Amino acid sequence: MGNYEIQIQPQQILSAIHEHLTNTFFRQPKTESKKVFTQISNGEDIPFLEISSQEKGDVVAALALDHSEFVGKLNFSAFRDILGAHLHLIGEKLKNEEALNIFTNEQTGDILFNIPGILERDNAINILVTGVEQRNAGELVVKMMFLDPANFIDAGKKA
Numbered sequence: 001m002g003n004y005e006i007q008i009q010p011q012q013i014l015s016a017i018h019e020h021l022t023n024t025f026f027r028q029p030k031t032e033s034k035k036v037f038t039q040i041s042n043g044e045d046i047p048f049l050e051i052s053s054q055e056k057g058d059v060v061a062a063l064a065l066d067h068s069e070f071v072g073k074l075n076f077s078a079f080r081d082i083l084g085a086h087l088h089l090i091g092e093k094l095k096n097e098e099a100l101n102i103f104t105n106e107q108t109g110d111i112l113f114n115i116p117g118i119l120e121r122d123n124a125i126n127i128l129v130t131g132v133e134q135r136n137a138g139e140l141v142v143k144m145m146f147l148d149p150a151n152f153i154d155a156g157k158k159a
Helices: 010-027 030-041 076-095 149-158
Strands: 046-052 058-066 102-104 111-121 124-136 139-147
Touching: 010 030, 010 046, 010 076, 010 111, 010 124, 030 046, 030 058, 030 076, 076 111, 076 124, 124 149
Parallel strands: 058 139
Antiparallel strands: 046 058, 102 111, 111 124, 124 139
């Protein structure tokens, strides 16, 4: 790939992320999905998707998971449940062409889609969001991350 600047619209990348997460975790055999979960939950970045920008080359993205703020023990079942809720909300926003609630880091170009998947299980609440980090020209990391729900509870009490 050349040293071209490639612009990808947030809707385009979120749509690709939605499709690939759905395919990876809900449309292929559970044994394959569980292998991917095991890799990303162990801290591995794995090849995930490629987006073509026609004449300027492709953008490749790895998939990563940050579960350092997950409350409780993260297993495949809990992950799929919260991911399903997260993907449902993303799908609704894309289908209805709603605002995507994006936070952008102006210096790095990283973005966070503030479309949280929320799961309450065993008296614990967990929140999953997805972001995109740019590593190099044409190389991204799709990062799913759990947020500490205490930050949101405390914020709600102060308001």
